[in-house]
Amino acid sequence: MNPITRRGALGAATAIATTPLAGRAQTRDNVIRIGVLADMSGPYRDTSGPTSVAAVQQAVEDLGMAQRGVTVEVLSGDHQNRPDAALALARRWIDTQGVDMICEVNNSAIALALANLVREKDKIQLASGAASSALTGPQCSTHTVQWTYDTWMFANVVGGATVRSGGDSWFFITADYAFGHQLERDTSQFVTRSGGRVMGSARYPFPGTTDFSSFLLQAQASRAKVVGLAMAAADMQNCVKQAHEFGLTRRGQQLAGMIMFVQDIRSIGLEAAQGMVMSEVFYHDLNDRTRALASRILRRTPENMPNQEHAGTYSCAIHYLKGVMEVGVPRAKASGIEVLNVMKRMPTEDDAFGPGRIREDGRKIHPAYLFEVKSPRESRGMWDFYKLRATVPAEQAFRPLNEGGCPLIRT
Template sequence: MNLTRRGLVVAGAAAAAWPASFSGARAQAANTIKIGVLNDQSGTYRDLSGPGSTICVRQAIAELGSLGFNVEVVQADHQNRPDVGSTIARTWFDRDGVDAILDVPTSSVALAVAGIAREKNKVYLNSGAASSDLTGPACSPNTVHWTYDTWMLAKGTGGAMVRAGGDSWFFITADYAFGHALERDTANFVRAAGGRVLGSVRTPFPGTTDFSSYLVQAQSSRAKVIGLANAGADTINSIKQAAEFGLTRRGVKLAGLLVFITDVHSLGLQTAQGLVLTETFYWDLNDRTRALTQRVRANMPGNQPPTMVQAGCYSAALHYLKAVKEMGVAAAKASGADAVTRMKAMPTDDDAFGAGAIRPDGRKLHPAYLFEVKQPSESRGAWDYYKLLQTVTAEEAFRPLADGACPIVRG
């Protein structure tokens, strides 16, 4: 009888404690903003995105100090597959209480995640994917396209190559949404400038490592410029194999339409020297970019400086959390679209991109920069790879609002 009574007392105490514990957990969750960093953690885009993006998000949180609410960060590998990325996004939103997803390189995955974020009324801050469709036909009140896009890259690098005499082009294009958009946007600039597109070939993604047959087709076209509408390891392999074939020695120009500083590092200056490319962030651009790099670099993989994608994750997280603080956690969690609206109403300013703004179509505006990769003799040391050729203003760098066909923008 005593055992039974004791058991009842213990059970009663546990039952009494459980609601208080559960209530405390619920209160903590209600006062927590949960950010999911979704990207390539193991494949083609790991170095330019991957763990470094998560580190940069955590840096933004640390710099904001006491916000009056908690911030939790989770990360996952989408393996550059739309089905995997979609499953993770739905699980995060439906089960795990994630309020905002950041990064998401690979445009096919990005477009899928944008649709899910809109369906679930959550926040999606894209830094890694390039397709300009994210602020065009696929724009959403829940999405901000933060760092760069295919229109910007096409105008910057493509336009510069045509002005320099590269008036005939052949494209080697990664066969998914990003590659298609980059080829399309660049071809439009080439033709508008009086140039010609002599052909293109599409390469399987992911998984292509041998670009020899595609380079032979490009050479056979007799185009002055081979446009590489790819990224990451695909770009690195394309440039290396083009050098082995001696294409540049024969006068053919390579247009790396999306080249990151990590790609240049992998190639080495001996191979990459002279490449013209467009980026929106370079660690050694000015005092603010150098200061950010100094704060984050010790935690970065291989002690590398941030890429523009990783810097974009820092900048986007910083601005989002400022908006949450201004509007309140409850309101931000209740409606991702309202949180994005608040972000659009606030000017942006940070050490990655300086002052900027977010347009009604979700396009984040900041300057872009045309760089040339230095010769080995010009470099002062590790990661000193770029010299600035031209600065493109925020207003000129991205597609005009009226030309995007974004359905949420009223004409």
């Protein structure tokens, strides 16, 4: 298997073939191509990036596609967190390079735009990294599945629990793009539904903000009990560190990390992050299957532990390739919707999430978990960050089918 070169991974406008697993004996039309559209050079590189590519490669290997006589190529590209650049690359992948399925897409604005392109081209988008719940709501699509998590789920698990434990007044610091807006809206609904109040919000420019002092001062002035951080990755890390320096928690305000990854905890440090509560759908040390999967992927990217986003990318690639084998490679290349319909009929099963299914609105469901960050004394070493507080069953973790407003659902 060819390694991912740094130069190739950072190629903003170039899609690179990082496999093939079975040589070039088959014709071009008989090669299944998966495009991993990710942040390869920006603030989400560690939570997305090369480890997502490694996760897809691992899925191809685990299914033994070469031994089954199916050639699979994995391409990667940097979307630069820009919808225009992402769409140009995706269109070139489909029109000139024969890409059949695009996954990861860890930017909600890009995923929403890409949904129209794959529908037009009869290809598939498995949005394993995009979080906006609009993807399975008013903007749901026949050719897109939202795979790993969404803003409604994070708001459900974190927002509601915090209000019930006494954090009944909130102020939001929000990334000013689709993902942040949706996360703030969803969490606000859970706060108010549970009897809490939203005292206000501050939206910071994304990307490019490194100094959160003015936004933290607004949060402090609001006197809200909880400061909800509707952001992720490097922004989350910087904001939490600066909040610690400001002494927000010492003054009685609680930080709510609405979407966090193990990479965030590693960067922030257990001393500052201990006691934080967050929701995730995957943790590498959750059970024997997750430990085995993390170990296999970690061999490819030894400096970066697979997180829930990487696990979702692995999971969606596994199920897609099962669908391809069910319909056959020629038909899979001819019709994306035929593969996707088969995928929706088949139950999902993999080492990342165990059993699950894809709903009619394009929402893939599986359990979600509430974790608490360990103290430095409790941690056994590198990447040992979480202790499990609660498990939310799949049917309760995600928004009910009849509440999303997806036009594909018959009322």
